[in-house]
Amino acid sequence: MKQEKRAIVIPSQLLGDIKTMKAGRGTFVENGKIYSEVLGILNINNKFINVVPLKGRYIPNEKDFVIGIVLEAMSSSWLVDINAAYPALLHVNEVPWDVEFGETEKYLKTDDAVMAKVLQVDQEHHIQITLNDRNLYKIKCGHILDVEPSKVPRIIGKKGSMINILKKYSKCRIFVGQNGRIWIDGNEEGIKKVIETINLIEEEALTYGLTNKVENLLKKDAKDVR
Amino acid sequence: MKSDIKLFENGKRLDGRKPDELRKIKIEVGVLHRAEGSCYLEWGDNKILAAVYGPREAVPRHTQNPLRAIVNARYNMAAFSVDERKRPGPDRRSREISKVISEALENVILVEKFPRASIDVNIEVLDAEAGTRCAGLTAAAVALVDAGIPMRDIPVACAAGKIENQVVLDLGKEEDNYGSADLPVAISPRTGEILLLQMDGHLTLKEFDEALDLAIKGCYTVSKMQKEAIIKKYESLSEVV
Numbered sequence: 001m002k003q004e005k006r007a008i009v010i011p012s013q014l015l016g017d018i019k020t021m022k023a024g025r026g027t028f029v030e031n032g033k034i035y036s037e038v039l040g041i042l043n044i045n046n047k048f049i050n051v052v053p054l055k056g057r058y059i060p061n062e063k064d065f066v067i068g069i070v071l072e073a074m075s076s077s078w079l080v081d082i083n084a085a086y087p088a089l090l091h092v093n094e095v096p097w098d099v100e101f102g103e104t105e106k107y108l109k110t111d112d113a114v115m116a117k118v119l120q121v122d123q124e125h126h127i128q129i130t131l132n133d134r135n136l137y138k139i140k141c142g143h144i145l146d147v148e149p150s151k152v153p154r155i156i157g158k159k160g161s162m163i164n165i166l167k168k169y170s171k172c173r174i175f176v177g178q179n180g181r182i183w184i185d186g187n188e189e190g191i192k193k194v195i196e197t198i199n200l201i202e203e204e205a206l207t208y209g210l211t212n213k214v215e216n217l218l219k220k221d222a223k224d225v226r
Numbered sequence: 227m228k229s230d231i232k233l234f235e236n237g238k239r240l241d242g243r244k245p246d247e248l249r250k251i252k253i254e255v256g257v258l259h260r261a262e263g264s265c266y267l268e269w270g271d272n273k274i275l276a277a278v279y280g281p282r283e284a285v286p287r288h289t290q291n292p293l294r295a296i297v298n299a300r301y302n303m304a305a306f307s308v309d310e311r312k313r314p315g316p317d318r319r320s321r322e323i324s325k326v327i328s329e330a331l332e333n334v335i336l337v338e339k340f341p342r343a344s345i346d347v348n349i350e351v352l353d354a355e356a357g358t359r360c361a362g363l364t365a366a367a368v369a370l371v372d373a374g375i376p377m378r379d380i381p382v383a384c385a386a387g388k389i390e391n392q393v394v395l396d397l398g399k400e401e402d403n404y405g406s407a408d409l410p411v412a413i414s415p416r417t418g419e420i421l422l423l424q425m426d427g428h429l430t431l432k433e434f435d436e437a438l439d440l441a442i443k444g445c446y447t448v449s450k451m452q453k454e455a456i457i458k459k460y461e462s463l464s465e466v467v
Contacts (some may be wrong), residue, residue: 039374
């Protein structure tokens with residue numbers, strides 16, 4: 001079943017009946033009927049009605065990789081903004097350095113950026129993150145781009161297809177945080193190209209066959225340069 | 227204050243509207259860059275800008291609720307929004323309106339999803355012509371949808387009133403000042419629940435029922451415009467080739 005465009009739904013829109021369908025993410029049930037709760041794109045998958053939000057804050061899940069920006073250094077921890085509704089806590093035990101009590105500012109200051117992993121989210125939405133995993137460190141160079149968190153799967157593509165194309169043609173190092181922050185490092189031209197392409201992906205996230213389109217576009221550009 | 231002008235004559239109102247006719251409404255979605263969601267609304271000569279920030283951690287901390295989010299609507303009239311310069315800052319009237327709008331919105335937002343958070347809604351009245359609380363709530367609802375906040379429904383508000391012993395929909399400025407009653411109503415259009423109901427002036431029981439029915443009918447008309455405005459904004463986004 002090929003469609004040109006995906007259906008946009010608004011909150012309170014009737015999507016189906018609980019007898020024939022199942023309510024998935026982004027929906028709620030009232031009196032046996034399924035309604036949308038957010039502005040988003042309708043996605044019906046195997047009897048499950050899902051609504052993928054178009055906008056909104058990042059909802060942290062354990063083991064997600066994110067990019068955070070330090071808000072505050074406290075005596076034995078840091079407060080980090082990860083674009084969620086709440087700031088995340090990074091404790092000194094969760095960093096690869098030996099930090100003396102009260103000397104947290106030596107390692108991470110306000111406005112420093114880090115790649116991190118979500119360690120724990122509790123019922124009251126207290127978020128803890130960690131740097132103790134492979135390939136996680138403080139970001140010292142490159143560029144950080146903000147996108148809507150809901151568009152992240154689109155930028156990564158199926159099994160990383162889209163992001164691999166981007167890496168291949170721009171020769172940049174790219175890290176996509178689940179929270180909608182993207183770190184790009186490479187030469188100036190490459191960074192520029194990646195930003196342009198990501199903006200295009202974000203704008204046309206609703207269309208089908210985007211991966212092929214992006215690849216063709218980048219191929220053409222690459223030829224022009226040579 | 228009594229005026230000589232007839233507010234209602236030959237089935238027509240002062241501005242030529244029929245008793246059950248709304249003023250002209252224009253809704254624009256997503257006009258502000260820094261806010262999570264925003265809406266600009268023109269309702270007759272009312273001009274209103276609504277912006278939504280959050281959900282974010284509520285400060286000061288003692289206002290946090292460990293089980294649900296709090297909704298902070300702030301209704302503010304610009305000093306230049308009325309004929310006589312209004313002293314800036316919150317006053318008794320705007321604090322009341324902020325409170326009733328917050329409570330109306332709290333009933334449709336899924337506040338349980340964001341414990342300890344606050345959702346801040348700023349409603350700025352740039353130009354006022356009567357019926358600003360209804361227009362403000364309508365704009366706030368659209369801005370909330372634009373911000374991607376989970377909601378049970380898109381609330382909508384509309385007023386009815388009485389002029390010259392005639393129940394009419396959506397009072398204009400003169401009708402509000404010299405008429406005999408004003409009845410702003412906010413509803414949840416999916417369920418028909420009433421979220422806000424205030425009355426200024428006097429109505430008999432029969433007139434009240436009539437005015438309420440008329441206002442609710444008006445709400446559904448405005449609700450349709452809200453939804454069209456939202457869909458129009460996001461359809462155009464997905465059509466960019």
